[in-house]
Amino acid sequence: MSPLKLAKRGIIVSCQARADNPLHGPAFMGAMALAARDGGAVGIRANGPEDIAAVKAAGLPVLGIYKILSDSSPVYITPNFDAARAIVAAGADVVALDCTLRPRNGEEPTVLIRRIRDELGVEVFADVSVLDEGLAAADAGATYVGTTLSGYTEATGPKPEAPDVALVEALARRISLPVIAEGRYNTPELVRRAFEAGAHAVVVGTMITNPREITRRFVSLGVPQ
Numbered sequence: 323m324s325p326l327k328l329a330k331r332g333i334i335v336s337c338q339a340r341a342d343n344p345l346h347g348p349a350f351m352g353a354m355a356l357a358a359r360d361g362g363a364v365g366i367r368a369n370g371p372e373d374i375a376a377v378k379a380a381g382l383p384v385l386g387i388y389k390i391l392s393d394s395s396p397v398y399i400t401p402n403f404d405a406a407r408a409i410v411a412a413g414a415d416v417v418a419l420d421c422t423l424r425p426r427n428g429e430e431p432t433v434l435i436r437r438i439r440d441e442l443g444v445e446v447f448a449d450v451s452v453l454d455e456g457l458a459a460a461d462a463g464a465t466y467v468g469t470t471l472s473g474y475t476e477a478t479g480p481k482p483e484a485p486d487v488a489l490v491e492a493l494a495r496r497i498s499l500p501v502i503a504e505g506r507y508n509t510p511e512l513v514r515r516a517f518e519a520g521a522h523a524v525v526v527g528t529m530i531t532n533p534r535e536i537t538r539r540f541v542s543l544g545v546p547q
């Protein structure tokens with residue numbers, strides 16, 4: 323078996339900016355990826371074929387997603403096989419997809435995991451919100467399980483401020499695949515806790531690549547008048 327694409331432990335930087343963000347677009351995301359590489363990242367998470375093609379220039383493994391919103395399902399991270407095929411064509415080394423057990427249009431995660439591995443020949447990263455989803459994805463043949471969606475589904479309730487380190491620990495105890503911590507790892511101290519809990523790697527997005535959100539946090543502290 324070939325070595326894992328995300329074999330190297332460390333920080334994977336998520337370089338994403340939605341259409342309403344001034345940094346939206348492949349030129350900015352490509353530059354973010356270069357900065358992340360120079361800072362020591364071991365991988366890049368990026369959204370959509372254009373950004374994925376751009377971040378490839380950093381020369382790091384690319385964990386690709388394709389966010390597609392739908393009126394009829396809450397599932398939006400690489401919701402179907404065509405989305406996976408498009409990002410692999412753009413250069414994604416690993417496909418991440420929503421592996422929650424929520425209602426969706428089309429094929430279930432178990433089917434998608436197998437098809438992405440068999441037909442596209444790439445590794446699969448299961449974005450989950452609770453332990454059972456991670457166990458099901460591991461059984462279905464995922465290569466990695468990530469805690470990406472904890473705090474963003476009904477199963478996990480309202481989004482807390484802190485990341486779900488307990489889920490990282492629970493997954494690491496129960497499955498032999500690399501467990502990746504993702505979601506609200508906003509400080510180096512929180513990242514350290516994820517590694518202590520058994521994370522193989524930690525994905526950090528907002529606090530590295532979203533200056534608008536970082537500015538908001540500083541501004542929200544208030545200014546003495």
Ligand SMILES: CC(=O)N[C@H](C=O)[C@@H](O)[C@H](O)[C@H](O)COP(=O)(O)O
Pocket residue numbers: 336338387470471474504505506507525526527528529
């Ligand atoms: C829930 C969802 O759609 N998460 C997305 C997944 O790709 C991204 O919007 C997050 O920025 C990413 O997971 C990194 O997390 P954080 O930005 O908290 O470090």
